Amino acid sequence: MKLQESSFRSGLRSGTTLALILMFLVLIGFNASGAALLARLFGQTTLSGQLPPAIFGIVFIALLAVGQGISSALASRRRNAARPWVSSFAAAGLAGLALAVFILVMGSLYQNGADFRKTLYALSPAYIKFLTVDQMPIVGAAISLAVMLLAGGLAGLAAIYLPFGTYWQRVKTMFVRFWNLDGSRSLRANRYFKFGLYAVLVLMCFFVPRVWGSYWNYVFGLVGIYVLLGLGLNIIVGLSGQLVLGYVAFFAIGAYSVALLNAPIPHNLMWGFWAAVVIGILLAALSGFLIGLPLMRLRGDYLAIVTMGFGEIIRVLLKSDLLTSFTGGPRGVQDIRGPSLFGQSFSSDIDFMYLIILAVALALFIASRLQNSRVGRSWIAIREDETVAQASGVNTTRYKLLALALGAAFAGLGGVLFAARNQFTGPEDHVLMVSINVLSLVIVGGMGSVPGVVLGAFALKGLPEILRELANYRLLAFGALLVIMMIARPQGLWPVGRPSLQRKEAPDSPTENDKPNQEAPNG
Amino acid sequence: MTALSSVSFKTPQLVARIIRSVIGIIVVVWAAMRIYNVLFVNQAYGLDTWVRFGITGLIIGGMYALIAIGYTLVYGILGMINFAHGEVMMIGTFGGYFVLEALAAIPAPTLANPDLNFLNAQPLLSILLAFLAGTLAASLMGYLLEKIAYRPLRNAPRLAPLISAIGASIFLQNAVQLLFSPQLRDYTNPDALARGTGWSIEIAGSQVLVTYTGVLSFVLSILLMVGLYVLVQKTRIGRAMRAVAQDKKTAALMGVDVDAVISQTFIISGALAGAAGVMWGIHNGLVYYFLGFIPGIKAFTAAVLGGIGNIPGAMLGGLVLGLVESIGPAALGIDFQLKDVIAFLILVLVLIFRPSGLLGAASVEEKL
Incomplete structure (x- = not known):
């Protein structure tokens, strides 16, 4: 009817x-x-x-x-x-x-x-x-x-x-035709063209932070840190398929390692920023491994809830009086000293922007290399069906732990940068909402997709700053977006192209040619 | 060669098992030492204090149990964690709050007391109306939640409904915050049920207060639990629910309207959460948009503790969790700020060591 x-x-x-x-x-x-x-x-x-x-x-x-x-x-x-x-x-x-x-x-x-x-x-x-x-x-x-x-x-x-519909169709066909033209294809495949593109990108990364002022450095620094976090969580959730809701715990470990090692109160250790970076990353990776060990039996939503429990435990502990003498308690740690390079202070907003760009570039490189490696394929196999993966000879425990440790390491780096840039960290920086933000950006971008993470971070962290009139409604939109994405577009804004089975038989199939191009800007 | 490969295959599992056992032994020994210390060496608290903790625990535990039943019912039928259940409870608290506020604004003057309002003139009826409103609001919310956020994902991959539920939870919190302001408000009780008033019993030479609100909450939660048990075991709706929980397809073939049963499940669990929400408001006295989060997580812990999917398990789990949470910090001799940590630790430990919970649900091991 x-x-x-x-x-x-x-x-x-x-x-x-x-x-x-x-x-x-x-x-x-x-x-x-x-x-x-x-x-x-x-x-x-x-x-x-x-x-x-x-x-x-x-x-x-x-x-x-x-x-x-x-x-x-x-x-x-x-x-x-x-x-x-x-x-x-x-x-x-x-x-x-x-x-x-x-x-x-x-x-x-x-x-x-x-x-x-x-x-x-x-x-x-x-x-x-x-x-x-x-x-x-x-x-x-x-x-x-x-x-x-x-x-x-x-x-x-x-x-x-x-006839708007026909106009739209015409523009679309024109674009597709141009994209598939021999000339544009060979241009995109040209080494010198690619090199030129990278050179422009690098020059932009060098000059833009100097030009656009501290406000945009702040906003895009935050976007960059969330790209780091997103790439890490993407390894855990997007590739190996373990839904972890306590990701903020690893972020907190990174942030507190730079805070405790490099601030006058509570310990006055002053080991320097670079040592803190290394220690923060290692500690986060180690804790990812240790938390993962007893949880390897759990799957899906149980893992999500348990890891969320861990995240909350860490936050409550940081807030409690029990650890005040060690971590500064509810008031957090102030005056975290920034990095210095060759005896010079290297902690203006521009310097931090460079640092973040460098970290993001490195992370993008590692993440996209990992994704296309043997390890990445094992993760995807585990994500698709753990039992089948195990039966096919994938050591699921080992690879799941590896994913957790690596993802945690990215979060540790993000936490170190975040705390050092703000010169402050406290329990309120490490609430559940951070985990959920990162998870949303991974999902909105497309689970398992590296360019999707970048897009998601811009959409969820950059866009609210640009649309600042709507700032009050950001979380509301987040929630609605998660539901709508799950119903209408579960694959995300920029989904990963599945490796085609017919690669060898049909060398000029569109998937073959589109895939390297999609991922070229990340390297 | 085969032996070697099988060893390398099993090693991580073995290591994990060893680590699990070590963690378990450490936790048990540490807890036993602390409890021994508090009970026999320090003797920091008298019997009256322990009774006080116990009463608090039972009251809170009753609320946890009601909310936990909602998690368990939904998990039993859909196999998903309704992450937004705490928010459903919060909506119930708000429903009761607005009714009580409205009743307090209606004048009902008598000759003796010209300033009397309806709330104080008819305290019993007012409370009843508040519970009715909270229950209705929460069950409507549960129904809508299922219809909008979960039904389209019935056949989606496993993580999709959970993520959708997280989204719905964030949405509801913020919608309530934007609609009704982020401030904390006092719950308006009738004077007869004012918080902090009650019977006082003498135990070990000191007075222990049993609040009216607490007794009301506890009695009502027990009544609701019994009612739910009867509903599930003895009625047609309950039989349909049990059938769908066992096997959706077969139930549909036997003429059960699966969609309707799922809606009913959400309505029932919403109603229980709503009742718990009004109790929460009346007993604890504060209402704000974020209030559902912590009870939601605690109740989920309770459901897991009792064995998720198992209704008596959820009831037992709620009461046990409430007791452990109120007695635990004192018994272990740690800071009362850390009572949330105890709840989360219980959750983590139960899932690591006994995922099927205290009473155990048959199919959990497979679902894990």
């Missing part, structure tokens, strides 16, 4: 979903932040704690309606329903109606002096005024309804009757 569903009804159905989502966004105050982001696009900065001009709020809901209108019109057309644009009008109209009713009710209540901030945190009087477009509630409601209805409906009409 669903096949015969009319455009109007399907529009109402998707409109209900949009209306619920819209109500949720309104209640958490997202409209103001989205509008502030739009306002910045138009060159108007909004101070924090203030609201952008109401017109941007209207643009924001119009954009939502446009998205919904296009998607429901296309969905109705896919079902061959008559007049698919009707569903756009229905969906956007229903969502607009819900918003209008909300604005009318809340606007009237607030005009009479009501204040729901004690219960619904986001609903400040200024925000309600912003939602009513600085008009009477009834006028604001009418404007919102009209804008949503028109924007959504017209977008649906446009999507159906204007």
